Amino acid sequence: MHSTVRRVCLTGFGPFHQYDENPSWLAVKRLRDEVLSFKDGSNAQITAIKIPVVYQEVLDTVPRLHEKPLSLPSDVQDGDRGIAEPFSLIVHVGVGAKGPLKFETLAHKSGYVSPDVRGAYAGIIQQDKHSAVARGFSGMRYTALDESLVTHVNVPAIVNKLNAQAVNIVQSFDPGRYLCDFIYYCSLAESKLSSRRTPTIFIHCPPVGEPLSTEEVADGLRKIILETLTSLYSVPSRL
Template sequence: MYDYHRRVLVTGFGPFGTFKENPSWLAVKTLHDTILNPKQKSIHVTSLNIPTVYSAVLDTVPGLHSAPPVLPEKYTSPISLPLPDEGFDLIIHVGVAGPGNLHVERLAHKTGYALPDYDKQPPPLVNTKGTLRGFGGPRYGAEFADEIFTSIDVDKLVRELTTGPKPVSVQTSDDAGRYLCDFIYYCSLAESQREGRGCPVLFVHCPPVGNMLSTEEVAEGLKRIIIASL
């Protein structure tokens, strides 16, 4: 019944700080159950809202990389379609940053986190002294590097998107922020590595609504990023 060439998952974050509705989710939710390139190799997009909470990331992201994906029931909204038995072909996480262009992040960091999440909970401790927070053993041990780079050539991706008749307002970045955005990116890259299917992962930062880009422009930029990535 659902015969698509590619299945893509795009996640956005829930509320945090002054954002009652996270700008990332405002854009991401418009992509849910959409089909890109319908006359060519069709790409089906599924959207998922993840709370801006460290424990929610750890509870959710490992299952995203399974084949088929497995999700905790409390985080499944708005997924309503059958998940792909073979797993997703691309996973893109989206979060909000400062005003400006879309930023495609090249790498994520294992440790160095400090800020509490939306539930006012600190990042996970890595050592018993409480001086290092982020990812550690046993699940994220020494086999995972301090920095993990996406398998996608971000520089090439951005060059392709910023040239041509309809350029996208996008640039590369190596600073995902050491908060939930960086945290979910590292977790997802590590889980992709663990799963071994080669599912590519990206993180994209979007600006607050109306700070250079509208929600519609962010959504359109994400569509272009998805197509170019595949």
């Protein structure tokens, strides 16, 4: 039997707007420390991390998820403080509109006009003489990157396999130009800039009961992780 061979980072968001407890975190925390098994005896162990709905918190935390060894900020809740092994897959989850799970395909560098839960805005990328401001990823680290980044995971193929398992999920191309879009772009950018190129995906879940329950979302995330790892690493079919 093999020992654990894959580590998966699963992130959900903290409170915002009408959500005292974010539906994404309600589902993600159910998978904290779970070990998913494959037929050859190999495993995938999940680390669950809650990230505030704050632009700067994303910028402070996400680059560390792509490092080895990992060291997370002290104010990132419910996450391991130090992780010796790198992640094989990073999965970000956020709440979206009612309906199915949405497997997002791409993320955007600019267009972030709304303040976060602390009233702060994304950085200024450009400002013209009429004081019109474009906001998004303003740091030099991201300057040369494209306006949109696409996950290199085969989203259509994975969605088709999940649909065959009765998972209520669709492919999406609109992560929303808020913190969900922002964390996805940041993570895709760090994957691209890092020598490890850690595969990164984003899943939108609906509000609780619209129509999926928290347990249904959590089960969907399990299956998404298993199918994505199978696709990426040719892991034998799951149990």
